[in-house]
Amino acid sequence: MAVHGAAVDAPVEDEFHDVIAWYQDKLAEPAVFPWSGTEWEPIRIGPTWQTTPDGHWLLPEATIGWQQLGWAGTMLQLRRGEPWRFTLEQARWLLWWGAVDETGQFLNVDGVLQRLKGWGKDPKLAVLSLIEAFGPARFLEWDGDEPVACDVPEAWIQLAAVSLEQTKNTTRLFPGLLTERAKDEYGIRVGKELIYGLGDERLIQAVTSSPATLEGARATFVGKNETQHWLASNDGHEMADVIERNSTKSPGGTARTLSITNAPEPSQDSVAMRDREAYELAQAGESLTTGLMYDSLEAPPEAPLTAEAAPEVLRGVRGDSSWLDVGRIVQSILDTRNPPSRSRRFWYNQVVAAEDAWVDPQRFDSLARPDIVVDREDELVAFFDGSKSQDTTGLVGVRMSDGHGVTIGMWQRPPGERGVGWTAPRVAIDEAVDAMFDRYNVIGFWADPSHAEDDETGERYWDDIIDGWHHRYSDRLRVWAQKGKHSVMWDMTSPTRAAEFTAAAERTVADVDRAADEVKAELAPSVTWDGDHRLKRHVHNAREYDTRWGTSLGKANRSSKQKVDLAVCWVGARMLRRVVQLTPEPKRKKQPGRGRGWR
Secondary structure, X not given: XXXXXXXXXXXXXXXXXXXXXXXHHHHHOEOOOOOOOOOOOOEEEOOOOOEOOOOEEOOOOOEOHHHHXXXXXHHEEEXXXXXOOOOHHHHHHHHHHOEEOOOOOEOOOEEEEEOOOOXXXXXXXXXXXXXXXXXXXXXXXXXXXXXXXXXXXXXXXXXXXXXXXXXXXXXXXXXXXXOHHHHHHHOXXXXXXXXXXXXOOEEEEEEOOOHHHHOOOOOOEEEEEOHXXXXXXXXXXXXXXXXXXXXXXXXXXXXXXXXXXXXXXXXXXXXXXXXXXXXXXXXXXXXXXXXXXXXXXXXXXXXXXXXXOXXXXXXXXXXXXXXXXXXXXXXXXXXXXXXXXXXXXXXXXOOOOOOOEOOOHHHHHOOEOOOOOOOOXXXXXXXXXXXXXXXXEEEEEEEOOOOOEEEEEEEOOOOOOOOOXXXXXXXXXXXXXXXXXXXXXXXXXXXXXXXXXXXXXXXXXXXXXXXXXXXXXXXXXXXXXXXXXXXXXXOOOOHHHHHHHXXXXXXXXXXXXXXXXHHHOOOOOOOOEOOOHHHXXXXXXXXXXXXXXEEEEEOOOOOOOOOOHHHHHHHHHHHHHHHHHHOOOOOOOOOOOOOOOOO
16 A cells, blocks of 8 residues: 655655554454443444444555555654554544545435444544645555555535534644654644645645535535534524535545534434435435435333443443543433433434424334325325424324325425515415315314414405405315314314313324334334325424323424424314214204005
8 A cells, every 4th residue: 555645754654564464464363342241232323333244343444544544653643752553443444434435436425424423533623634635645546456545635625514613622733643754744724713735736625504604515525514503593403404415426426524413302303313314215225315325323112211220331332432430421421410312312312302302203213204295085184283483384184094104295494584574375275275176175274363363454364365265165174173163263262272282292193102112022013104205304393291181292492493383283183083083973964755565
């Protein structure tokens, strides 16, 4: 192997090969797991902890990662006078990150590294950024069956986060990592937010959530820091979209992106959660997502948060990061001020919902059946939840025969629009309801109106529209929202209605739990839904909401931007289905004709 790029002298070349040989010897030994002998073997996602049938580490057939290990061990330092060494876990990850196919193309151009808090994700990203800026970061040619790497001319590295403080977790590590040899070799100048090298040819840059300024940037590598905090509300989603577009249009598709994250909270709709969902869909064969290397080491779901079990669980989940103080972490886990869900995400690296989640997101997700088709002849009931501007207006249906949920429509303020000015488009929504009645055999339809007033008329925003639905469709509806008065208007502000809805929300939670157990037992679930990502997100967002009648659902707090309205519609539609089931069908009028004859 050889170092390509900046010239190096013979002693450095020898040291480079010695470092590689050290890693090769260590990784050739039989695999040893930190959790050996415990009952809490972690879940291994990705290639880092995989082994061959004979008990050795599974390593890629061709990778430039060996040369990256050599470069980092030669040019960087753990601390002054001590050469940098990756843990063997980190080294295996780097080998897979540098894996190439027979044409020299990377197997993965995008990656997610999910580990528990304190594992060393920021130092890992800092070292990888220096490799990308100055080291052997791209395939050059083949030396027999071994790939040879080269550096990247005009390398432009971006370290992105939604706040400047997050980028500092990585950038403040650079001065201590760089040896005097590296600074001299590459002419590196370290600033607070910028690092230059080889004149102004190489750049490492810290960037924050300003999607407009990122648009069009031709970075060769982007490290996305703490993507569990990248949300729509702080422009994290838009920033991730811009980075993806920039990477896609890079020359030859050579730009790469890596996200580092703790276990995300399912209801927050973070970029980290979206990455996790994309990976899981691809693994299930339901998505064509490729080129994503997702790597995680997670405690099994049944691992308890107890003083007896936690030490063994942590020794497995921390992998090779032996510097983590297990005893101190156990103290944090047992501290009653720390919610168990947070301890599971931070220390067990588990993707779990908050304690007050209305339903378990993973159990709900297991009931998605996007392949189920609702036919025109199928009887359907639907529930509408109206909002004027702040919340979402939603429309969800449920099939009478089996309770399958169908997301019919959702309307909300477009992303990026702030302040006043946007209101729910009543004409378009009215047309969507007409289309629903044309497409489905709707036998029940209730609508909960917003009490907000129309700015021009002073009347309630939805009353005229809902009255129109009553006049057009009341003769098709088997049960009326207000017996003898109105077939559609169902106002949840009424104490009677609120009590009915609360009971329906509690029944829905019990039904979801039972159906998820049926799925686990490989039985057909008694509750299904269409897999629509909008309904999924709103159900994930929903929190338990205590009322005087029991436990309903609502937003995390009044000012929360995490919407739940489609979850409300789904519960409302299931409630309406039950009412229809318990209501006797009207007797059909006898048709005139001849009476029965007797012999």
